[in-house]
Amino acid sequence: MVSTEPLIVEEVFMYEKQNAKLHNTYNFELIHLDEPTSIFRRGQPFNLAIRFNRDYIDDTDVVRLLFNFGLSPNVFRGTQGVDIVTKRDSYLTDLEAWGVRMIGVSENDLSIEVRSPVDSPVGVWQLNIETTIAGSKEPPKTYQYDRDIYLLFNPWLKEDLVYMEDETLLDEYILNDVGKIWVGPHGSTRGREWIFGQFDACVLPACMLLFDKAEMKSIQRGDPVKVSRTISKMVNCYNIQNGDEAFNGVLFGRWDGEYEDGTAPAAWTGSVPILEQYLESGGEYVKYGQCWVFAGVVATICRALGLPSRVVTNLVSAHDANSSLSIDRYYDADMKPLEYDPNNPTNSDSIWNYHVWNDVWMARPDLPKGYGGWQAIDGTPQETSDGYYRCGPCSVEAVRQGVVGFNYDVTFLVATVNADVIGWKEDPNSAIGYTRINGDTKHIGRMILTKAPWIFDPNGDKDREDITSQYKAPEGSGDERLTLYRAVRSTPTAKRFFAVPAPENEDIEFKLVDLERVNIGDPFTVTVNITNKATEKRTIRAILWAGSVYYNGVKANLVKRAEGNFVVHPNANEQLRLKVTVDDYLDKLVEYSIMKLNAIATVQETNQTWADEDDFQVIKPTITVEIAEDPVVGKPVKITLSFKNPLKITLTNCVFNYAGPGLSKNKMLKFRDVAPLESVRVEHELVPQKSGAQKIIATFTSKQLVDVTGSAAVDVLDEEDEEEVEE
Structure with missing residues (x-):
């Protein structure tokens, strides 16, 4: 019997979990809610079924x-897909159009396979179903499916711009939800544990809010270049301070140690509490972030959206404020350092002990062949790019080659990893008012690190990967110099700075001895080795000083300073020393306990001038994280956090935080004051939600001591495993 009335949709079955297993999205919490959300990867088929009020008649x-x-779907803009259900297979050949085909009919149930275009916008899609009778002139009946459908980038599909050929790497750069971010100066850097938590129920909705707040056009949301550039802009909210009220990013950056009205950056265990707060507030920025926090959140957002991402740490990182490809240090005629750049008084160069950003993986059809792959993006507000504080995506290969003419921000990244440090001494006889003194071509970009794939070392650094060679040739090599000079030749400001000749025929050799690590509570010594290569004596005036600094290079407190004149005989060696006691520095430390050593010297007979600097960190204890044996899904288990206060002062405003995907959402435990040198132990109860190998991360902060962290790996049993153990 032929019906004259259109079909009426009674129910739609999206097979959320079955599709998710095929689309590598099964870990998303949104799929496992009572009312699950479909999460697909673009360009990959998925199945659904429609139940009608009567039998389907073909x-x-x-x-x-x-x-x-989006708000105004349009087929020609790629924001709408329209297709009639038929039995044809031809849709499989066109990857840039929506394809729909019938795969089965059972009375009033219709089984359908759908494939989205490989360049679909990433985000929330809506589904409408129209039914009519062939030849009818009546308007069709429309059914609106009332749940969101997420489409994500698909790095498993070779036609997608974010495709990664080695699929095993996607276990790390897409699916791994716990990792490490390397922090600290060159000599004492360590992997700080971070929970990315990209599968948490709050993350994808927070990503959509972020794009909406950025007023990102729907048509742009399928382009990984534009998406990653927007993420770089929106993770920080620095532009609010410049009067742009419409711009509302995720994190407010702060580096001065004053965090009473928010959360100290060192207290975060991962990205989820940050994105949760951002989402629940409707897009109000969260206090507070620093570069490694920005990078952790960027990695979470990218991995959630299907954009392969890793966190990158540059040890001794340049912030080149004027595109000179140099970090310029200025001194007056008496060798006192100037606190500003006379050529750029409002925004001086700086050297960060370390700086953290992200690499994301994609093809770059907008660039010549060979510049795809890893692209650097930076969510930390440093310099503006096209009017906003953002950076990238910048081809890592372009940085390595010094090709600064490509989008985006290659010049800034070349300087970040490979700028020369150049000294300038006030000189009234010079046409430019300054004489160039010694420089250091090897100080910047000592080492560039990321987490190695597939490994997690909770008690060490076996999971560290050195990727310096991906960003630049070996330091001091001919290729490295060639790369920098290639960039200099294409950068007008840099050409003028590097055109000033460096000093020659210097016969005194100076070496500031690196300090790698000092345990908190121990003294240390600033040492400079001096060699006179001349056949005559040399009279030297030298200044040594040590001070505490924030990790972004901003000075905090002078700890100790000494200066004097002395003679070095021909072909002789001398050593300058500045001893610093615990009482000298302990009350002058600021967060992360980083110290900067400075030395400057002038040779009276030749006017040779030398200056150098180094950073090191005063090492703090770690938290011991212990969980009772054989934790079981759904059953309470005790977690213990402990460490010893290394200071001879009382710690106040003490807070522990711990979290672990599958083990516990972030828990904040306020704690009493901790006495000098006291051993601290706190216990709490958690209920594991997921079996298998899990990780838990803990932090401790107080007014006097921050950045104390710890982690542990634990195997969680399900109830069946527990029964086998008991037998």
């Missing part, structure tokens, strides 16, 4: 699916 019934994205 000859007369017309069923059309409409997939809509």
Whole structure:
């Protein structure tokens, strides 16, 4: 019997979990809610079924699916997909159009396979189903599916711009939800544990809010270049301070140690509490972040969206404020350092002990062949790019080659990893007012690190990967110099700075001895080795000083300073020393306990001038994290956090935080004051939610001591495993 009335949709089955297993999205919490959300990867088929009020009749019934994205869906803009359900297979050949085909009919149930275009916008899609009778002039009946459908980038599909050929790497750069971020100066850097938590229920909605706040056009949301550039802009909210009220990013950056009205950056265990707060507030920025926090959140957002991402740490990182490809240090005629750049008084160069950003993986059809792959993006507000504080995506290969003419921000990244440090001494006889003194071509970009794939070392650094060679040739090599000079030749400001000749025929050799690590509570010594290579004596005036600094290079407190004149005989060696006691520095430390050593010297007979600097960190204890044996899903288990206060002072405003995907959401435990040198132990109860190998991360902060962290790996049993153990 032929019906003259269109089909009426009674129910739609999206097979959320079955599709998710095929689309590598099964870990998303949104799929496992009582009312699950579909999460697909673009360009990959998925199945659904429609139940109608009567049997489907192939000859007369017309069923059309409409997939809509954004406020004004449009087929020609790629934000709408419209297709009639048929039995044809031809849709499989066109990867840039929506394809729909029938795969089965059972009375009033219709089984359908759908494939989205490989360049679909990433985010929330809506589904409408239209039904009519063939030849009818009546408007079709429309059914609106009332749940969101997420489409994500698909790095498993070779036609997608974010495709990564080695699929095993996607276990790390897409699916791994716990990792490490390397922090600290060159001599004492350590992997700080971080929970990315990209599968948490709050993350994808927070990503959508972020794009909406950025007023990102729907048509741009399928382009990984534009998406990653928007993420770089929106993770920080620095532009609010410049009067741009419409711009509302995720994190407010702060580096001065004053965090009473928010959360100290060192207290975060991962990205989820940050994105949760951002989402629940409707897009109000969260206090507070620093570069490694920005990078942790960027990695979470990218991995959630299907954009392969890793966190990158540059040890001794340049912030070149004027595109000179140099970090310029200025001194007056008496060798006192100037606190500003006379050529750029409002924004001086700086050297960060370390700086953290992200690499994301994609093809770059906008660049010549060979510049795809890893692209650097930086969410930390340093310099503006096209009017906003953002950086990238910048081809890592372009940085390595010094090709600064490509989008985006290659010049800034070349300087970040490979700028020369150049000294300038006030000189009234010079046409430019300054004489160039010694420089250091090897100080910047000592080592560039990321977490190695597939490994997690909770008690060490076996999971550290050195990727310096991906960013630049070996330091001091001919290729490295060639790369920098290639960039200099293409940068007008840099050409003028490097055109000033460096000093020659210097016969005194100076060496500031690196300090790698000092345990908190121990004294240390600033040492300079001096060699006179001349056949005559040399009279030297030298200044040594040590001070505490924030990790972004901003000075905090002078700890100790000494200066004097002395003679070095021909072909002789001398050593300058500045001893610093615990009482000298302990009350002058600021967060992360980083110290900067400075030395400057002038040779009276030749006017040779030398200056150098180094950073090191005063090492703090770690938290011991212990969980009772054989934790079981759904059963309470005790977690213990302990460490010893290394200071001879009382710690106040003490807070522990711990979290672990599958083990516990972030828990904040306020704690009493901790006495000098006291051993601290706190216990709490958690209920594991997921079996298998899990990781838990803990932090401790107080007014006097921050950045105390710890982690542990633990195997969680399900109830069946527990029964086997008991037998």
